[in-house]
Amino acid sequence: MSTPFPLGQPAFVTHVLDRAAHLRGNDAKLMAMEERGDTRAYVVHRDSLLVKHEAGGPRAELTIKEALALGANPGTIFLGLRNSAAVFGMGIGAPAADKLAGRTDAGLAELRGLAMQGALPVEQLSAIAMAKSLVNWHQRHGYCANCGTRTAMAQGGWKRDCPSCKAEHFPRTDPVVIMLVTRGDQCLLGRQKQFPAGMYSCLAGFVEAAETIEDAVRREIVEESGILCTDVRYYMTQPWPYPSSLMIACTATATSDDITVDLTELEDARWFSRDEAAQMLKREHPDGLLGPHPFAVAHHLLGRWLEGQS
Amino acid sequence: MSTPFPLGQPAFVTHVLDRAAHLRGNDAKLMAMEERGDTRAYVVHRDSLLVKHEAGGPRAELTIKEALALGANPGTIFLGLRNSAAVFGMGIGAPAADKLAGRTDAGLAELRGLAMQGALPVEQLSAIAMAKSLVNWHQRHGYCANCGTRTAMAQGGWKRDCPSCKAEHFPRTDPVVIMLVTRGDQCLLGRQKQFPAGMYSCLAGFVEAAETIEDAVRREIVEESGILCTDVRYYMTQPWPYPSSLMIACTATATSDDITVDLTELEDARWFSRDEAAQMLKREHPDGLLGPHPFAVAHHLLGRWLEGQS
Structure with missing residues (x-):
């Protein structure tokens, strides 16, 4: 059977990003990286990815400018570095997602289907899984489980802090x-x-x-x-x-x-x-x-x- | 070196409880089990266990009656069955914990110290770890991370449900x-x-x-x-x-x-x-x-x- 996943290598395991965790607390550096031309983002909506439709197939890796123009939320999650270029995860709200329905150049595509069809480069799937896990976590964990207060994203998206009881919340695995x-x-x-x-x-x-x-x-x-x-x-x-x-x-x-x-x-x-x-x-x-x-x-x-x- | 933990068997791994997960949703049965004479509970406060001081050493396995008399909260978490007898986890509030300070027959003792000294039967440590993990989780997860509403314990303590947005929350590992x-x-x-x-x-x-x-x-x-x-x-x-x-x-x-x-x-x-x-x-x-x-x-x-x- 022909498959893009050789024996011992299912999807999401081919690790290519340097997570560069030491940069997560450096807001100035993260913001500067967002401005760079070689920076890329994956935009997640529920179980789907925002993709540009191109001649060679769907492209999930977008520039920050492309992501924002298509309606992605401006908040970014720092996933890491790929060949020194920054990669971020972003979410997109339901209204912006709905607006994509009429477009032919871009749209939402279910990640599972994209991966099963081999429509995305295998070496991108790990970073995409990271984006999906973290974006989904933030969307479902906006309040403090300890006291019910609205929490704020911290550490480049790898934490949420409660301003009231000071509890720290980390993405779950x-x-x-x-x-x-x-x-x-x-x-x-x-x-x-x-x-x-x-x-x-x-x-x-x-x-x-x-x-x-x-x-x-x-x-x-x-x-x-x-x-x-x-x-x-x-x-x-x-x-x-x-x-x-x-x-x-x-x-x-x-x-x-x-x-x-x-x-x-x-x-x-x-x-x-x-x-x-x-x-x-x-x-x-x-x-x-x-x-x-x-x-x-x-x-x-x-x-x-x-x-x-x- | 003399040790209660033989090579390959650190603390908390010797599994003795049947988790009997099919009983978690059966409130009537769980309540009936609480009334039985052979039912036992571990009472957790932060990193400590409530123990009775006895001639043979500390006893962490209490009857429900003993636990309640010492100030444990009435809410129970179903840990499972040991030789057909039910074992529960319970918490104890700070005021009740403070009241224990003057007692000589019972008190709070740090779990880590008890385990390191071999003061508790090794085969109880796995169930105690389960009690500690779950009691601590409930104490820190009383609100819905999705919408901020107060949640309610369900499934014998293995879930919390949000009455507002209907989100289900599971203990994290x-x-x-x-x-x-x-x-x-x-x-x-x-x-x-x-x-x-x-x-x-x-x-x-x-x-x-x-x-x-x-x-x-x-x-x-x-x-x-x-x-x-x-x-x-x-x-x-x-x-x-x-x-x-x-x-x-x-x-x-x-x-x-x-x-x-x-x-x-x-x-x-x-x-x-x-x-x-x-x-x-x-x-x-x-x-x-x-x-x-x-x-x-x-x-x-x-x-x-x-x-x-x-």
Whole structure:
């Protein structure tokens, strides 16, 4: 299968920005960088990106001038430096977003679709995920959780301060475990109701308070499928900007067979043979069943197992 | 060195509760469980635990009746089941906490000290960490970050709901990387200003938005010490309830030598030989330097390296 995401490299993991965190507190320098000609910005609206439509395809990396002209909010979040040039994240309000509807030269496009189609350079996706996570966080965290007062952005967008109780609020990153459970030549995959028709993928769930990664894997698998697991091993992580998760990909070995699906979480969960899983990844399954997209780390967990590497 | 935490088992990792998440939404059942004689609660105040002083030492596991009689707030957080008996977390307000000062049969004791001294059964620490993380979270998250309205506890304490904008808020767990960086027979350790005199430990830092574990390790090490790293490998995780972190312990190999300490983060960072590190863990260093306590995963990262396992 042709894919822009080689094995072991799902979307959002190719890190190219120098986060240059020491500049976050330097307002004068950040403002000066906004004025430079080589500065770029990604503009986020909910799950979509503002793109310019060009002959070569959509362009998400805009100049600050282009972003403002298209209605982006003037507040910027400093993402870091790429080859010494500054990259910012920006948001766009609903009225400005609505006004884009009639334009042919620019518009909003869903990030997931852009990434799945390979419409954006793979090496930009990590910075775009950063922009999306942070812009979404600011939009949903404008008030102090400690006292209810309106908070103010600080540290180039990496903090919000409460003027009243002085609480500091930092962007959240939620650890999530996602795991390929196998038993001999079979693997356990499940279906969430909102998945595309016929698609099955690895089970996943949030790591809870005071829980290790390994315990979270075992708990989620037993909660969702009734299957008991052992030998949990870490494979890799994928940042997942929906809204701001850290997907911690693991493998585990089942010690039981009988599946009891938790129907509040999943629509179905089944054992698949190696042959079937390969057909699903190659989109050649006789019943039209599909595996996860190469954009998601679940694809790489499965692919690695099928290649005998785990 | 005698320690209640064997190699590979720092504090807060020994998981004994069944979280029984399916009961969180069942208010009637949770209330009925509060009435049962075998139900227990941990009562948290900031970084301290409410304990009964008994002949055998402090007892943190209280009956609900004991907790209420000592001034704990009546709101409970359902932590899970231990041998079919319910375990809850409870908070205690500042006035009630102050009233405990004069008592000899009970009082507040700092969790860190209790754990370091081995004063509590090791198998209780995971549930205590859960209580601490969740009680602290509720105390600091009483308002909706989206609209500023007072929120209400839901799902047995595993959620807060906004009655106004309908936003749902979940307890946060912040992923943190902590890593042992080695270069041949030397390891890199640093000192934070607030450490006890002479103590050095592994460097650590929060995983940021849209960052993999491996990138976070490399970034934190270069930011704090100027050292470049490769070959980052996951070892284990330790839940760290200060206030609610997931410590992701890794090893990495340095590819440079010259240390430049970031003095905003650290007081010092140095290369230590294997021999010195062993003396520091054994508390036999000629200059009185100390390694991390067995309670912390940093101790286990170091111990494992000294034993030649990594």
